[in-house]
Amino acid sequence: METKPGISGGCSCGAVRYVVNAEPILMVNCHCRDCQRASGAAYAPIVVVPLSAVEMEGELRYHKVVGDNGGVVERGFCPICGSRVANRLGRLPEILGLMAGNLDDPTLHKPSMDLFTASAHAWDLLAPDTRKFERNLER
Numbered sequence: 741m742e743t744k745p746g747i748s749g750g751c752s753c754g755a756v757r758y759v760v761n762a763e764p765i766l767m768v769n770c771h772c773r774d775c776q777r778a779s780g781a782a783y784a785p786i787v788v789v790p791l792s793a794v795e796m797e798g799e800l801r802y803h804k805v806v807g808d809n810g811g812v813v814e815r816g817f818c819p820i821c822g823s824r825v826a827n828r829l830g831r832l833p834e835i836l837g838l839m840a841g842n843l844d845d846p847t848l849h850k851p852s853m854d855l856f857t858a859s860a861h862a863w864d865l866l867a868p869d870t871r872k873f874e875r876n877l878e879r
Contacts, residue, residue, distance in 0.1 A: 747787065749843040751818035751825055755798045758825075758838070762793035765835060767849055771864070772856035774805065778815055778824065782864040785840035785849050786827065794836055800825055 747764065750757035766788040775784035800816030812830030817823065827837035840849035853871040860866060 747789065747843065747848060749838065751821050751823035751842065753818065753821035755820045756796065756800060756818045756825055757798060758794055758796040760789045760793050761795065762790050764789050767851045768853050768855050769851045770855045771860040773859050782861055785851065786837040787840050787849055788835050788837050791834055791836045
């Protein structure tokens with residue numbers, strides 16, 4: 741896959757690579773307990789893009805769970821190195837959430853909001869300029 745200007749990234753070993761041919765829909769930091777457990781960190785930094793704009797080489801292995809808001813979340817991992825690359829939401833099949841840490845240029849992640857701040861840890865200093873939602877965008 742030829743790297744083009746814009747959003748590109750992939751897993752640690754290079755077996756999975758992607759290029760996004762559209763602007764992000766949204767950039768968020770999710771602090772739900774589910775994302776904390778899955779990422780092993782205080783939050784999951786996610787770049788939301790239109791699924792139709794993603795060109796992906798390699799196959800992700802998806803694991804399905806029920807998230808904190810009761811919806812189905814599928815997390816996509818590289819089957820070789822185990823890097824978490826993407827998220828799919830059952831109720832929004834037209835989007836893909838890419839993990840910002842896997843971007844070739846992670847400085848592109850400029851979150852506009854923090855989700856599930858009710859679960860944020862006291863030691864996690866939230867960005868002062870983001871909109872805060874105690875749960876998800878619907879609550």
